[in-house]
Amino acid sequence: MPDLPASHRLRLGRFAESNRIYLLTTNTLGRAPVFKDFSLGRLIVSQFRHAQNQGWAISLAWVVMPDHFHWLIELQQGSLSELMQKTKSLSTRSVNMATGRKGSLWQQGYHDRALRREEDLVKQARYVVANPLRAGLVEKLGDYPLWDAIWL
Template identity: 40%
Template sequence: MNSPRLRIGRVSMPNHAYELTMVCEHRRAWFDDPANARVVTALFPLLDAQGLSHSLAWVVMPDHVHWLFQLGNRPLSYVAQRFKSRSALMLNRLHLRNGRVWQTGYYDHCLRSETALRRHAFYVMENPVPGGLADRIGQYPYAWCRWPLEDDPR
């Protein structure tokens, strides 16, 4: 979705937790291919090491990514742009192609409480289950969470 309405009210607050959802162009299932999923999963620790983020949970679904992280000192838009541009570059190189990988824009949600943080972490980790990619939380290979999530916090 390329809508300026996505930016209304968007603020970047360093050290606050955010959940980002980024969707592949035309909902193409890029990450059905394990090699492509591994390219993206390798970016989370890289961005963490650069001080742009501190990952708390993520899942790489076939056609989109959910990422829960604590923002570093750069704006949220910068972190999202770095993630999307770096992953697109790497995927295009891997497949000897040029072209878009991601839809323009992203969805974000600032998490303002520990309860909200746990609820969103559970949502991120549970995402593969209704999609039929896993039978239970923790079974999907392209998902990671900082905490064990046994109980549904909703």
């Protein structure tokens, strides 16, 4: 295997399939808690909606945490790499415009996990949206503003 940084090794052999369900995760640069400001987190939510409106992916569940997001999607067109590149690029631009900051917002790369349709997708969605509870950010899921799931 070539001597590549871990973020580049993640891309080797990555295959994306339309109509397949994926759990995607990415972190902010240096795990900075940018989205403690919920108004900035709403900008990420807007990108999830934009991806769906463009026909790139169907959002099944998501949560925007202070320093990362989890996004359960059904890929519709293009590749995961294209989807994540567009989402990260457009969200960086939105956050930078809103805050006057410059430069990168996200760490390179992302984590993806393909799910089989037989897997309990509702269980995966609950896992995604329960992140704020497990992190101790709220006592009740409904108290956290940056999540959604089509089943809940």
